[in-house]
Amino acid sequence: MADTNICPKFERALSIINKRWTGLIIFQLLTGSQRFCNIESGIGISGRVLSERLKDLEKEGIVKRTVYDETPVRIEYSLTEKGKALEPVLREMRNWSDQWVTTDKHEVM
């Protein structure tokens, strides 16, 4: 993507996580397994995009898709170890936003 040379791994991490919705999806999954429609309504993402993101994250080994063979079938998404390891990142982000971000959106950039 952007092949600079500062730090390839870091840049790659950014390209994974720094996509729209991804942060919210992981944030949501940190609270536990979720079904597709829960995530969808939980963060207000469209189905098409959520599907896309979940597949990306699955491919990256951050999210795991589990099929419970009940009737009707139940499918849940959860974080892998790699995904859970992102918790500190999100936590720090959360701290930062609590401290520095104002809610009054004078002008949303």
Next chain:
Amino acid sequence: MADTNICPKFERALSIINKRWTGLIIFQLLTGSQRFCNIESGIGISGRVLSERLKDLEKEGIVKRTVYDETPVRIEYSLTEKGKALEPVLREMRNWSDQWVTTDKHEVM
């Protein structure tokens, strides 16, 4: 933007930081003040977009633009307190990428 209800501040933070290049720009600025062209060549961003991002970040109070009245004039960009406070976020991200991200790009998503 995405008006869900999980955590407005957090979502806002994401919308600020989760834009392409922003992470890298801040990462770069954490090493100290930089001039426009340094950032530009440092991370391989086009001037047009860098200019845009810097203005965004300035408006958010994350980056400060300082004009040194020399001849020729010198302009440097640096992080504000709010910007520096992002260091832990980036640091955790860095840790995570060191631990979990592989460089072999089987297929860059």
Next chain:
DNA sequence: CCGTATCCTTTCTGATACTG
């Protein structure tokens, strides 16, 4: 419920060219 396929609109980006 859990998606995928299509289509259409909006946004983003980079290249280029041009000021102070």
Next chain:
DNA sequence: CAGTATCAGAAAGGATACGG
């Protein structure tokens, strides 16, 4: 050096409709 303006192509997003 430090940008801004324009422009055209690429990418991303949402809505809808449909299938397993």
